[in-house]
Amino acid sequence: MHADVQSFAVAHLLRRPAARRVGGFVAGFDPATTSPYVNYATPVPGAEPTDAEVADLITAFRTRGLTPRLEFAPDAAPQVEPALRRAGFRTEAVHDYLVCTPATLTVPTASAEPGASPEPGGPRGRVRVEAPVSEDDYVAIDTALAEAFGGEWAPSPEGAARLRRTEEGGGAVRFVRAEDGSCAGGALCSAPAEGTAELAGVGTLPAYRGRGIAAAVTANLAGTLFARGARTVWLEYSGEGSRRVYERVGFRPGGTRLYLTHEG
Structure with missing residues (x-):
């Protein structure tokens, strides 16, 4: 399920008005707001970003006056978190998620x-x-x-x-x-x-x-x-x-x- 949720996150951010691909990441930018809950990035499943790609991602946010921020399922891209930590990213939150199917819906x-x-x-x-x-x-x-x-x-x-x-x-x-x-x-x-x-x-x-x-x-x-x-x-x-x-x-x-x- 991790891969499904992460694939969804990529497709969802690509719907943003000013979405941009940066290396193994997709940044979903919306010029109508500076909200960090709208403007954030996520890695493609299985991404193995280089330090240069992470630096480019940070620049993509900074040039827009935004705080670099990511949301993702770490199990779908295990190499991403270490690369982000090396660049100075810190934990904002860790959330569990729940899944419903037609068979379980009550x-x-x-x-x-x-x-x-x-x-x-x-x-x-x-x-x-x-x-x-x-x-x-x-x-x-x-x-x-x-x-x-x-x-x-x-x-x-x-x-x-x-x-x-x-x-x-x-x-x-x-x-x-x-x-x-x-x-x-x-x-x-x-x-x-x-x-x-x-x-x-x-x-x-x-x-x-x-x-x-x-x-x-x-x-x-x-x-x-x-x-x-x-x-x-x-x-x-x-x-x-x-x-x-x-x-x-x-x-x-x-x-x-x-x-x-x-x-x-």
């Missing part, structure tokens, strides 16, 4: 169909998952996810536009409405590549947590991508609580991803 009882699943103010077991249809929906989702993740990024027109591009580019964005018509929680899933797709950004506003929203949205997105031909869907989790949510809907241990940055 849809919450009230969401047996993608799109129907506990309305935030309603009785337990009645979530309704929706796809965004208006610009207001995309803005509401971007705003809610920014708050759900503790303000790690600010909501913005660019953020809403990226959500729209995900939905219109073969991926999917799903959310649950709050009582006032805004977003109580949501997530997104990339378009498939190399037979798999990444599910990310699962977030619920604090006032709506514990109502099954994350599980409903996650199951809905996985089911949607399976219906579009993906063989697997994978995601990273941030703690044991979220891991239990994902495991309840059919995600199983897949491997580890490494995040490295260069601050020099």
